Amino acid sequence: MSHDNxxxxxxxxxxxxxxxxxxxxxxxxxxxxxxxxxxxLGERLDVAPNALTFHLQKLAAAGLVESRREGQxxxxxxxxxxxxxxxxHLVGAxxxxxxxxxxxxxxxxxxx
Amino acid sequence: MSHDNxxxxxxxxxxxxxxxxxxxxxxxxxxxxxxxxxxxLGERLDVAPNALTFHLQKLAAAGLVESRREGQxxxxxxxxxxxxxxxxHLVGAxxxxxxxxxxxxxxxxxxx
DNA sequence: TCTATATTTCATGCAATATTGAAATATAGG
DNA sequence: CCTATATTTCAATATTGCATGAAATATAGA
Numbered sequence: 001m002s003h004d005n006x007x008x009x010x011x012x013x014x015x016x017x018x019x020x021x022x023x024x025x026x027x028x029x030x031x032x033x034x035x036x037x038x039x040x041l042g043e044r045l046d047v048a049p050n051a052l053t054f055h056l057q058k059l060a061a062a063g064l065v066e067s068r069r070e071g072q073x074x075x076x077x078x079x080x081x082x083x084x085x086x087x088x089h090l091v092g093a094x095x096x097x098x099x100x101x102x103x104x105x106x107x108x109x110x111x112x
Numbered sequence: 113m114s115h116d117n118x119x120x121x122x123x124x125x126x127x128x129x130x131x132x133x134x135x136x137x138x139x140x141x142x143x144x145x146x147x148x149x150x151x152x153l154g155e156r157l158d159v160a161p162n163a164l165t166f167h168l169q170k171l172a173a174a175g176l177v178e179s180r181r182e183g184q185x186x187x188x189x190x191x192x193x194x195x196x197x198x199x200x201h202l203v204g205a206x207x208x209x210x211x212x213x214x215x216x217x218x219x220x221x222x223x224x
Numbered sequence: 225t226c227t228a229t230a231t232t233t234c235a236t237g238c239a240a241t242a243t244t245g246a247a248a249t250a251t252a253g254g
Numbered sequence: 255c256c257t258a259t260a261t262t263t264c265a266a267t268a269t270t271g272c273a274t275g276a277a278a279t280a281t282a283g284a
Contacts, residue, residue: 013129032210098144
């Protein structure tokens, strides 16, 4: 809600706003809490290893993914809370100043 | 779900991924279906008119806002369906390949 | 028509981000 | 210790996106 929060959210959106990173996040989201090894992810996305690292670092810097090493492999997983908070923020203030609702799926139309 | 869809969504995220535009969308979302005149929005965001046009055009090109002229004024309004579709897409495939759920708020944890 | 207000367009310089290829580091296993 | 695999780092370049100021267009009203 605060003003700085927009900057934080904008940073997360910036991190997501790239075809490779978006596809990566969705693969990781689908993979669940265990996550996916970087190499496996790179195969699925058809992205070179160094490019993948580049993009994953952006996602990590934004707090959208985390990684752990397991032997030879580095597993990445989505940070679900961060993703959900993001979607909350996007539509959170929906219609708060309006007299009409913005539609049946409006998140604030439920509680009034 | 398709692969191209990621590009479309990435474009929408790119449009949102800027503090001014994010604040703008939230103001418009709060304003509801009627929307807000460009000048009024510019005042609230403390953004110069030409800069505001620049950002609103990005949002419009992504299908996240629409505009209509009313006399001297041009009203912008959020396209709520596009916003909701966006958030759906982000977490839509959550955990689909996983055995464990990603958490209590996981969108797919409800129906299984 | 003249003026004021609202909004958009255009042009330029600057900063941030992406892509690519080569090289470096880390771990596993023989 | 040597090799293979996995991942990251680094450097050069190209691209894209943003901010700023000046000018143009559109509408309303005197």
